[in-house]
Amino acid sequence: MMRGSYVDPNAGKVTLDTYFAEWSARQLWETGTRHAMKLAVRCTGLGATPLGSVRRSHIETWIKRMSADGLAPGTVKTRFNNVRSVLRAAVRDQVIAVDPSDNVVLPRDRRREAAMALPTTQQVAAIIESAEPWFGTFVALAAFAGLRLGEAAGLQVGDVNFLARSLAVHRQVQRATAGALEIRAPKYGSERTVFLADGLLQMLSQHIAAHRQGEDASRWLFEATPGSPPHQNTVGHQWRRTCRRAKVCGVTLHDLRHFYASGLIAAGCDVVTVQRALGHAKATTTLNTYAHLWPSAEDRTRQAAGDLFAAAFSKSCDGPETAREGSHPL
Numbered sequence: 001m002m003r004g005s006y007v008d009p010n011a012g013k014v015t016l017d018t019y020f021a022e023w024s025a026r027q028l029w030e031t032g033t034r035h036a037m038k039l040a041v042r043c044t045g046l047g048a049t050p051l052g053s054v055r056r057s058h059i060e061t062w063i064k065r066m067s068a069d070g071l072a073p074g075t076v077k078t079r080f081n082n083v084r085s086v087l088r089a090a091v092r093d094q095v096i097a098v099d100p101s102d103n104v105v106l107p108r109d110r111r112r113e114a115a116m117a118l119p120t121t122q123q124v125a126a127i128i129e130s131a132e133p134w135f136g137t138f139v140a141l142a143a144f145a146g147l148r149l150g151e152a153a154g155l156q157v158g159d160v161n162f163l164a165r166s167l168a169v170h171r172q173v174q175r176a177t178a179g180a181l182e183i184r185a186p187k188y189g190s191e192r193t194v195f196l197a198d199g200l201l202q203m204l205s206q207h208i209a210a211h212r213q214g215e216d217a218s219r220w221l222f223e224a225t226p227g228s229p230p231h232q233n234t235v236g237h238q239w240r241r242t243c244r245r246a247k248v249c250g251v252t253l254h255d256l257r258h259f260y261a262s263g264l265i266a267a268g269c270d271v272v273t274v275q276r277a278l279g280h281a282k283a284t285t286t287l288n289t290y291a292h293l294w295p296s297a298e299d300r301t302r303q304a305a306g307d308l309f310a311a312a313f314s315k316s317c318d319g320p321e322t323a324r325e326g327s328h329p330l
Helices: 009-013 015-024 033-044 056-068 073-092 120-131 133-145 149-153 199-210 230-245 257-265 271-278 282-294 297-312
Strands: 166-169 171-174 179-182 192-195
Touching: 015 033, 015 073, 033 073, 033 179, 033 297, 056 073, 120 133, 120 230, 133 149, 133 230, 133 257, 149 171, 149 230, 192 271, 257 271, 257 282, 271 282
Parallel strands: none
Antiparallel strands: 166 192, 171 179
16 A cells, blocks of 8 residues: 555456456447457456456466467467456556466467468469459459458449549448448558559459449449448358369468568568558558568678679670679779
8 A cells, every 4th residue: 555556355356247348338449349359358268257366377278278279379369468458457447456467478479471371473363363253353452452351342433543543442341240331441540542553443444344334433343232342251252262263272362462562562662652552550560561571681782792793794885795804894
């Protein structure tokens, strides 16, 4: 009490479920975040446990159980962080004195360069060629514009600016409870303008002419049912069926976003350019995800030395065919 860290033991008698229900009601969460938080708290198996009785050993046992159930290290980490945010809030609210999740060891994640799957250009072409015409355009937007599933589903015809050769990303489609659709802004505030290749613009023009004729600029670019855009289940079903036709395994629709980013990086685009194209809120997110794709200092040094070597021994119009040994091109 003298240090000011005293917490009434009676406060810790509230259960994890009860505290979470009261705390979550105050949070400014989107639907997806709310579902993810509920799932994380529910899967702990500690919902009926008083917060004051939750121990580090409980958290460690829960983590080990998730790993034994085959959940990926990234999934384990996400669920742990979601539950930890609840426990930390309980500390701030002086419900418990300490956070029992402090210093808990998590399973090690794979290195990004090992875990990231980059489809080949041949695989991407095979998937688009094997898709139904409307879905081939949907896939192309992921592969050649870097759109997320929900962003591509939320496009309206008026978002395509054929004169400026660009695409405005203003919204995304997410499934809400009871199968309803929710239309909202892209995640992390990633509204952006994407500059499109001529080939993709031609695909979009042909798609609109064949499937989405009309005068209303707000009509959906893709429809699952009349008047409604597609959602995750519809797109997922089409994706799996298309991949089977194309005989492509182990590639997800989101991998096409990585494919797009890798193409920008290979073409020499800098971090900020890639960040804006993908709609990342921070450049650090882009670097954390794709840093291994950018040329290293060793790569640049080797390339520069190779260019120098090639210049030294290249044919010259004004001199002998091969530079004399020891001569310098400069």
